Amino acid sequence: MELLDSHAAMVQAIADRILPADETAGGGSAECMIHIADVLGNEQTQNIDLLRMYLDKLNVTAKIRHRHRFIDITIEQQDALLTETENHPAFALLAELVHESYWASEAGQTTAGFEVRG
Amino acid sequence: MNTQKFDAVVIGAGAGGGVAAALLAEAGHKVLVIERGRAQTFADTGRHHLKNQRVSAHGHNAGPDERHPRVVADADGKTHTVLPWQGGYQANAATVGGGTRVYGGQAWRFHPLDFRMASTYGVPQNSSLADWPINYDDLAPFYERVEHELGVAGDSSQMTHLPQYARDYPMPPLPVTRKGNALRNGARALGWHTFPVPLAVNSIPFQNRPACIHCQHCVGFACPVDAKNGTQNTFLIRAQATGNCELRTECMVSRIETSGGRATGVTYFTAERRRVLVEADIVIIAAGAVETARLLLLSNIGNDQVGRNLQGHVYVAAFGRMNEDMWDSIGPGVTTATTRWSHGNDSVIGGGMLADDFITLPVAFWRTARHSDVPRWGADAKNWMRTNYRRTLEVKGPIQDISSPDARVMLDANVRDAFGIPVARLSGATHPESIRTAQALHARAVEWLKAAGAVEVWGEAPKHPFLSGGQHQAGTARMGDNPDTSVVDRNGRVHGMQNIYVADTSVHVTNGGFNPFLTAMATAYRTVQGIIETA
Incomplete structure (x- = not known):
């Protein structure tokens, strides 16, 4: 089961707020998004509806408050909305997936300072 | 048929x-x-950080x-x-x-008293000890x-909690890491004896296979040069x-x-x-x-x-952040142990060995080593990993399950x-006594990290019995x-x-x-x- 493109774009935007890009890539990097899509599509299918509802609600709130879709509002506005919803189980699921994919990725390893020799 | x-x-x-x-x-x-x-x-075994015998997320x-x-x-x-x-x-x-x-190949002999737990400590109620x-x-x-036919690296002269070995290990210990040296200094300050962890890893060429190349993917993975036995x-x-x-x-x-x-x-x-x-x-x-x-x-x-x-083993784990970079890339990473608290702890049954740990993958560090005050998301979460991953000492150990x-x-x-x-x-x-013992050993892990110079120590002792x-x-x-x-x-x-x-x-x-x-x-x-x- 796959997410709609609009939902996938929101997941990527949220991933970049969970772990923002700085001198290293953020949580919304292509490598992380492949892993997240794989897990959502194959292992977390029972939570897809929960995630879709969460994303839709987030988008509606963004449009009401800021007249734009979630992905088009400022990062400060995104962070404010995510802070309000950070105890939602769908956010917890996304945060877990973003962290595991990121810290297992090359970008995450670089950020942490994990150096592979041999 | x-x-x-x-x-x-x-x-x-x-x-x-x-x-x-x-x-x-x-x-x-x-x-x-x-x-x-x-x-x-x-x-076949690969190096996937989320699909291995140490981190089995998927x-x-x-x-x-x-x-x-x-x-x-x-x-x-x-x-x-x-x-x-x-x-x-x-x-x-x-x-x-x-x-x-x-x-990981930690090649320990049991302590002589590990074979005599019931007669040493008595049998707690509802236990089959x-x-x-x-x-x-x-x-x-x-x-x-x-030890000789498999291939173990270590130094038997320092295993002072055991009767003298008839033969030393066939290989010398693997090199000590920066983290291990910090813990050795801390133990010295406390008056605790430490020694190299015996490992079924070739510190020198052995049985026609090469020495360890000190990579960062040891426990949970196969060895790239076949130096793990x-x-x-x-x-x-x-x-x-x-x-x-x-x-x-x-x-x-x-x-x-x-x-x-x-x-x-x-x-x-x-x-x-x-x-x-x-x-x-x-x-x-x-x-x-x-x-x-x-x-x-x-x-x-x-x-x-x-x-x-x-x-199996109820494990204790504690973490301590140092003020300086402790990473030196030298695997396997587990180098230094003490058996000071294997037995003889007040008011609990048994105890356990404490040691540093194998190199911890970043994703494992995030999942198991962060404390409850670490932000779950945002720049602060990322910076916590950036600041702590290379500076953190880990002390872990298994207790004798009751x-x-x-x-x-x-x-x-x-x-x-x-x-x-x-x-x-x-x-x-x-048995609930296992948890009491783990809590006692955890306090020693914390003590060791502080003596080693950790400026912040965290990690909770087990609280409830589990399978x-x-x-x-x-x-x-x-x-x-x-x-x-x-x-x-x-x-x-x-x-x-x-x-x-x-x-x-x-x-x-x-x-x-x-x-x-x-x-x-x-x-x-x-x-x-x-x-x-x-x-």
Whole structure:
């Protein structure tokens, strides 16, 4: 089961707020998004509806408050909305997936300072 | 159905099974080793940080696969069917070499008092704590043989908690890391003795294989240069070199056939689910503490003790942030231990060894090493990893689990595996005294980190009993002289059966405050040596 493109774009935007890009890539990097899509599509299918509802609600709130879709509002506005919803189980699921994919990725390893020799 | 005849069938190609196969084949016996997993190359096991035997978030890399579910019963009796990499399964590995294919290789001898827990401390209420029927001195010659035939690096002169070794380890210790040196300095300040962790890893070229290259992916992975010593590159190679040993992989044993107190053979399924019967004069079970118990139950062999006393290790872990970068890239990473608190702790039963840890992958660090105050998301979460990952010391250690008869392997009445065989049902928990001991040892871990110079220390001690098993699973066919309270006798033979033996951690009466594989191998060595001498 796959997410709609609009939902996938929101997941990527949220991933970049969970772990923002700085001198290293953020949580919304292509490598992380492949892993997240794989897990959502194959292992977390029972939570897809929960995630879709969460994303839709987030988008509606963004449009009401800021007249734009979630992905088009400022990062400060995104962070404010995510802070309000950070105890939602769908956010917890996304945060877990973003962290595991990121810290297992090359970008995450670089950020942490994990150096592979041999 | 095909029928074939062997002198001995060994079930499981892991730590104990590998030793058994080598000794029997070298003694001239025609041996069949049956393994449900497959032989895996370094490439097969890979380096996926989320699918390995240490971090199994979405699978693992050394089996078992999805054909082998188990059922876990929670404290309320509610049951859950779990896959091998999911919580509660108590996975070890299912591959040629078993857990030794991907383990870290901490090659500890148990403390002499680990064999005498009941007589040293008494038996707490509702516990099945007991002494082993054999002691350290009985096993010492076999520890020595395994250390030299498997290949262990260490310094026996510093193992002052043990009687003097007859022979030093065959290889010197691996190099100490920056983290290890910090902990050694801290221990010195406390007056605690430390020493190099003995490892089944080549510190120098050994047995025609190279020395460790100090990579960062040791525990949970196969070695890229074959410098880590498991049964797949030692005992099993020896067994097959004799021409007397056949190894059949991806075969699932469903039953030990018996008649009149004797095993007559073994029935197994091939990967294609073809049923095969082999006849055997001797059957040696070395399938790991969960699967060994399951097979005994499936075969109606043994008494009411089969499957009870499942134990692994309750671990303690504490973390300490230093003011400077402690990373030096030198794997495996575990270099420094103390046994100061293995025994003799006030008001608790036993204790455990404490040591630094293998290099921790970043994703494992995020999942297990962060404290509750770390932001869950945002720039601060990322910066916490950036600031702490390389600066954090870790001290970990296993306590001697206090056995509980209710921590148990049974057969599930409803769920079957892909071969139609009832799966293991796991229930119960370690004895509450295990948690008290863990809390006492955790306080020592914190003390050590502070003495080493940590400016911030965190990590919580275990609070509640849980079912302990996992990669250190043991105890489900324990050894004893009394058939009413044990499953096998002091020679590893199942009580009441003439030719069925257990040669894995299942026979451990207690599991020591150490990683248990060397004791499993030494005990298997002793058992099989006895079989050969009396054959």
